[in-house]
Amino acid sequence: MNHKKNSSAKKISTLTGMLMWCLMTLVHSMPRDKTPSDFPEANARIGQSFIFREADESIAKYGYMDISKNKKRTYGDKLSYEEYKGKKGKVIGIIAIPLTRFSETYLWHLELEGGEIVYARWSPVLSDQINDLVFQSDLDEAQKVIGEKIWLNWTQPGIKKGLISSSKDVIRHVSHLEEVQVVGIDTMxxxxxxxxxxxxxxxxxxxxxEALLGYSQRNFYAQNPIKSAWDKKTIESIKQKKVFIGMTAEQLILSWGKPEKVNRTITKNVTHEQWIYGNQYVYVENDKVTAIQESAGQVRRRY
Known part of the structure; x- marks a missing residue:
């Protein structure tokens, strides 16, 4: 009798172990949410100084909604606008706060002048920025382009963008690689x-x-990226964000921006690449565009 009980217990233990192994395998094979460790630019902010931004009256009344003294209540325990505007501090780190057994959220750990500790929500969308704050290092970099010409970088195919002024009623429609002059900085x-x-x-x-351009080095070129040696067709295609067979990889990036993903196959004499832009695919061989697969599935090739 004892032998049968021990045998049954051993089978149950083995089955339980197999089920646990299957469960852990399933959990680890599930798509993982991106964390701060996936973004080196976020961790590069540790130790950097920041300033609380001022706001116009339409939103100042809501305070600093994404920053809190309580790391467990950053979604509702906002800071007072009048008390904190213009205050300075530095980033101590990024901490993880458990939500469930298998998930967690992340917060910026901030120390203000005087030693006060506050917390701000971290987001993978703008991984190296903190809503309502401005980094001193970014302001220092932006100062370098005041008085200089820059070329606007709108590399989202099919999307028309415009800039707005602080007067709230002026929208300026712009062209890709349009030349403008930087005349100042606005932190409001x-x-x-x-x-x-x-x-x-x-x-x-x-x-x-005049208009406002969101500060990001992805939004502009400090030097004219168009080369004088390029022919008129290429230059006009780039400015209109169009791609054609025969373009170089450099020209493709100027027209559509960097791809979301590149699949690469290397043979003896040729490097084949598939550049993915949403549901559109561009095929590049040895630095030249050789085929374009459009959203409807049609492929244009050079034979």
Missing amino acids: RYGHGTGAAPFWLRVKFGDGQ
Whole structure:
């Protein structure tokens, strides 16, 4: 009898172990949410100094909604605008807060002048920025382009973008690689659909109109990226964000931006690449565009 009990217990133990192994395998094979460790630029912020941004009256009344003294209540325990505007501090680190057994959220750990500790939500969308704060290092970099010409980088195929001024009623439609001059910096937070940006470059167009450009080095080129040796067809295609067979990889990036993913196959004499842009695919061989697969599935090739 004892032999049968021991045998049954051993089988149950073995079965339980197998089930646990299957469960852990399933958990580890599930798509993993991105964490701060996936973003070196986020960790590079540790030790950097910041300033609480000022805001126009339409949103100042809501306070600093993404920053809290309580790391367990960052979604509702906001800081007072009048008390904290203009205050300075530095980033101590990024900490993980458990949500469930298998998930967690992440917070910026911040120390203000005087030693006060506060916490801000971390987001993978703007992994190296903190909503409502501006980093001093970014302001220092932006100062270098004041008075200089820059070329606007709108590399989202099929999307028309415009810039808005602080007057709330002026929208300036812009062209890809349009030349403007940087005339100043604006760190104010505006509540009228200006989009997410740590602060603004105030830029002037050729007709004298000014507008706000969200500060990110992805949004502009400090030097004219168009080479004088390129033919007119190539230059116009790039400015219109079009791609054609025969373009170089450099020209493709100028037209559509960097791809979301590149699949690469290397043979003896040729490197074959598939550049993925959403549901559109561009095929590159030895630095030249050789085929374009459009959203409907049609492939244009050079034979």
